[in-house]
Structure formats: structure tokens, C-alpha cells
Amino acid sequence: MEFDAVLLPARRARMIAEGLWHDRTINDELDACVASCPGKVALTAVQVETGSVTRFTYSELARMANRIAVGLTRLGVGKNDIVACQLPNWWQFTLTYLACSRIGAVMNPLMHIFRERELSFMLKHGEAKVMIAPKSFRGFDFEAMVTGLQPSLPDLKHLVIVDGAGANSFDALLSGPEWEKQADAQDILTRHRPGPDDVTQLIYTSGTTGEPKGVMHSANTVMANIVPYAQRLGLGADDTVLMASPMAHQTGFMYGLVMPIMLRAGVVLQDVWEPNKAIALIREHGVTFTMASTPFLTDLAKTVTESGTRVPSLRIFLCAGAPIPGPLVEQARAALGAKIVSAWGMTENGAVTLTQLDDEDERSFSTDGCPLPGVEVKVIEVDGSTLPAGSIGKLMLRSCSNFGGYLRRPHLNGTNADDWFDTGDLARIDERGYIRITGRSKDVIIRGGENIPVVEIESLLYRHPAVAMAAIVAYPDERLGERACAVVSLKPGQTLSMEDMVTHFKSLKVAVQYIPERLEIVATMPATPSGKIQKFKLRDLVRAKD
DSSP states (O other): OOOOOTTSHHHHHHHHHTTOOOOOOHHHHHHHHHHHOTTSEEEEEEOTTTOOEEEEEHHHHHHHHHHHHHHHHHTTOOTTOEEEEOOOSOHHHHHHHHHHHHHTOEEEEOOTTOOHHHHHHHHHHTTOSEEEEESEETTEEHHHHHHHHGGGOTTOOEEEEETOOSTTBHIIIIISSOGGGSTTHHHHHHHTOOOTTSEEEEEEEOOSSSSOEEEEEEHHHHHHHHHHHHHHHTOOTTOEEEEOSOTTSHHHIIIIIIHHHHHTOEEEEESSOOHHHHHHHHHHHTOOEEEEOHHHHHHHHHHHHHHOOOOTTOOEEEEOSSOOOHHHHHHHHHHHOSEEEEEEEETTTEEEEEOOTTSOTHHHHHOOOEEOTTEEEEEEOTTSOBOOTTOOEEEEEEETTOOSEETTOGGGOOBOTTOOEEEEEEEEEOTTSOEEEEEESSOEEEETTEEEEHHHHHHHHTTSTTEEEEEEEEEEETTTEEEEEEEEEEOTTOOOOHHHHHHHHHHTTOOGGGSOSEEEEOSSOOBOTTOOBOHHHHHHHHHHTO
């Protein structure tokens, strides 16, 4: 694979001069852990449905990473080859990334909610050579799905199945044989180690252009975010992280996989969100920090309150993905005893703004935080002029953690010659430098921290024979922040029910979380004189019916 991470070279000199890029990779960090704390438990992976628990010390983590790395080369994986990984928060996810990093391969994390439609585009666009997936998870047969996809993907040479029993199982191909002891292993493990500016992660984000965009990150861009993030939160080697947010999202990947290794800390992975289990894990492992979206915080606070089982070790719950309701901050503070930190970020940058530990609680529900060191933000008018404090406009940022660009989509990179990135969000900045996201100039709905690609879903809805015009709009939800509503006008004589719509989307193999959860039929669509649907009127219509 040839990567076009065109945004990185121009920033390098300034980032190094300002001490914002650290020129280290995950290999350097893992090797340092083995040298300083080899026997410390680095990773505890818990499968909620089966009760399985797997632990690795740092020395065991490095040894297994080496083993899997050599195993990947036996499958033909080399430098800059893509290894796609559609796994829940299982230990194999973490180890696959560490193994890829040993040999200069690039990991492509894929959300386990994705189905044939999303995967067929991402695997083809990224030219994945190996795909790693569960045999099954939460009742869905992943092995059957990816096996059915493979014939249409000429670059995809191998399917590796976790918890499978055949010759293509993860254990048989990667984690079982002692590959690291073979004669050529040391050469393999050192020959193609990536540099800090090499692409190390390809992760897709729901776009506003009708198809996902492949975000490219290097070790320098990832670690430039994690260092100030951990410093602001006062995190270090004595902390234990609970990560129940998917590691195929930047939240889980950056702060549940990479950050604990950088801190020489421990992490507990939870593959299925269940608040009672989370409470038990926090208590058993002395968890001090976790990060998740608002529904997780709601569930945890409610369950702690109702059960009376406290979580005294938990110091910080960082909440991102949607604004935190004020009453929830008060309830969570009382129930958990932890500081509730509000944050905002993007796949392209990681966390951009965080509230501070000594901020009054009000800041966590009235703002999305202030920029991390190495990040600048401004709000601009349509003509590009900077707006004063309190004014709403387009949010621009210039960050040491800004991505390298979109794979094969440089025209969409949204970054100008001065390195300012157009976030696609509307915001205001107060006199203390704290931002508040007020809306989106991009057409995306965020449901429980998961972006719904509105343009793509609308185009699929138009395929239904009953639909004349269609639009997808958000409506508020107390737990998830937003849900999606389909507003449709019908062709003469046609009917459409909620069941019909869901069946239609399922027939197109759309991820269940992307399917609108509400349907409204209108006689005519409100539109501008040029024919553009006026979504603000549709949002008002939907909310008026609540």
C-alpha cells in the first residue's frame, strides 16, 4: 500500500522544534515497559458473555506481540500492508496492533457493528491483505459474513478467525506456534520497524460525502495527543484504566490501547457494556480512570445508586461524544465520587478539548473544555474572519495531533496552507477559551458517540420503491444524545411502515445502529426555491411531535 499522508512532512520541523512530537513509537514504549516493569500486569481482558479472563504482564505482552508479528509475515504481511481487525475489546485486538507495529504493517480497526455494506467498501479501499474477525459475537456469525465477502476483495488473501477451530483460526495461524523462536524471527522483528512518521493506523470515519474516509495517523500524531491528555488528567503508572468503549474507535484505541503502555499503567478491557460488570471490575482491579460516551456514564451512575455498591477507586470519568446534561453531572458526582470531565474530539485528532480537574463542575455540562497544549482553536465567519468570544461560527483547529490526511482523498483533507483544519462543527469560544459545540455544518448524527453517515443512509432509503423524497434528521434522546428519524414523502398510491423501512435497510446489509429508529411520513417536503430540503424545518416537525 502506498500512503499519501501529505499533511505530515510540512509540520515536522515545527512540531519537533516546539517539543510537540516525541519521535517515539509504540515499539519504543513497549520495550521500555519490558525493561522497567516486566512482571507488572499490563492487560486484563474480560469477555462478559463467556466469563473468560485473560491476563498479560508486560513481558508476556511483548513476547506474544513478537509471536503474532512473525506469524503475520508467514501470511505474507510486510511493511505498509494493511491488517484489518474487526474485533470487540478482546486481547487479540491489542496484540494485533502491537504485532503490526513490530513489522511495519498498518492496522485498520473496524467497528464490530459494521456489516457487508460498510466492510466491502473499507476493505477494498484500504486494500486489506489480512482480515481478523470473531467467529461469532453477540449472536452474529462474523465468519460467515467475511467468508462471503472475500471473493469480491482481490487484495484480501487471508481470513483469520478468533475463537475458531479450523486451520484459519487466530490460534493456529498466529498466537499458538512459537514463531518468535524460529531462526529468522529476530531479523523479521527488527528489519522493518516503522519510524515515528510512518502511517501506523488507518481508521475510517463516517463522512458527509456519501462514503467513509480513511484517516491516516502516525505514532507522532497519536502520541502528541496522548502526552498532554494524560498530563492534564494527572494519569501515570499507578493508574488502572477501564476501557469498555470500542477499541475500534479512537477513544478505545488511543486511551485504552496506546495510552496505558505509554504510562506503564494497567488496563482492563470489557467487551460488552454491562454496568454491573463494570462496577465489579472497577472494584476488583482498583480502576482509577475510564472514558466513554454519555450513556455509559448514565448507566454507571444509575446502577451504583440503585445497588448501593460504591466505586471508591474511580477518580475520573471522562465523558465525550455528546453534551453531558447538568443533572447527570450532579448525579454522577454524588454516586461515583469521581470527577466528571467533559471532552470533545475527532477521529482525525483524538481529544482536542478537555475540562480541567480543578474546574468547577458547571464547566463539564456547560462547555466541552479548553484546548490541550499543542492545540489552537478559533471560530470563523463564512468569509474566514475570526469571530470574537461568544460568537457562533465554524470551528477551526490547528493541532499537533492532526491526522496525516484521508487515504486517496487528499482533496477532502480540509486543512489549509497554515495547517488550520475545518472540523465541520459550529461552536463558540468563551472569554476563558472554553468551547461549546453548538451544531454541525456537516450532515452527521451522533447516536451514543457513534456517527451515523446521513448522506449514505439517505441514498439507500431512496432505493425503496415507495419513496419519493427522503431526509434523515436528528431528534434528541436523553440517554444517547441523538437518534435518527427518517422523514419521507411517498410516491402516489404507495405506503411505507417502520417495519418496511427496517426490512429494506437490513436487506442492504446496513449496520443496525445506522438504521433510523423513527419514521415520519409527510405529504410534501419543505424546500428552498432551488429544491434543497430544509432540514431545520424537519427537525422542528419531529420535535413538535415528541
